[in-house]
Amino acid sequence: MKYKLGDFVRFVDEKMEGFVTRIIDDQMIGVTGEDEFEIPVLASKVTTVHGYEPAGTKGTPNATEEPAIQGEFERKGIYTGVVADAKANSVVHFYLVNNTSFQLLATLTTEQQQVFKGEFAGMIAPKSAVKIYSAQLADLQLWPKFIFNVIYSTKQNVEPPAPLVLNEKFKAKDFSATKKAVPLLNEPGWMIRLDEPEMVIDAQKLKESFFKSPEEKIVLDKPAKEVDLHIEKLRDDYQFLQSSEILNIQLAHFHKMLDAAIVHQLPDMVFIHGAGNGTLRNELHKALGKHPKVQTFMDARKEKFGYGATKVIFK
The missing domain is CATH 2.30.30 (SH3 type barrels.)
Structure with missing residues (x-):
């Protein structure tokens, strides 16, 4: 192909x-x-059709010559950057982002049901990124396992780390964070760290944690009188989530806002849940019907929301 x-x-x-x-x-x-x-x-x-360049391809050469290192030698900073195609949003491109001062010899092999396929092999210069794979965003649950092999090299007087070997099966949780600018690409996307930094334990802070006072108060900010529970208002990564995960996130936000309204003694609150198949609406009504601080609840402003919102009146 x-x-x-x-x-x-x-x-x-x-x-x-x-x-x-x-x-x-x-x-x-x-x-x-x-x-x-x-x-x-x-x-x-x-x-x-020649001339089209996918997102992030400009200024990211797969250089084989090691450039001169300016400033402090960076030993850590290898990521997978996942960026949506600028024109075909249903497609995402995977980049191996080398934010270190080492030159990397890297390979990517995919594995699915014991079928292995070499996807990329090449040199990645310091402070550069190279596209290594592309996939359909909607097929996240079907993505293969990624097998990374990375060898470090430099002409500087620096001891290279041991080769990096990593098996990664990406899941929806890997994309739960808000999109950020991917270094060296200047494109919004998700970053997955491949060379995890070493954990440093501060003995003094560890000691203090044993004597920490348990009287820590959870501060709940005063909520708005209308709370929108549509998943796209709560999470940027909603397209990666399964239906059960979406419902759990919506219910968790509902309970948090309900508690905040009670703490701040609001007289009433409107939850916008949408009509849909009625699952979220039914879950909300079951919880409200058993809540000791709820006086009553009803469909809110049918002329605006139809059956897609519930008004709660507190005691």
């Missing part, structure tokens, strides 16, 4: 173009156009 996820292609027989968003098999690919619909097509029926 000569095409990769994120490639910009044009149909041979039709006036259509788009981005490769799925590799179906050795003969078929999925292409998504401006209408955001994915069309299965024979790979022989499209051709590459």
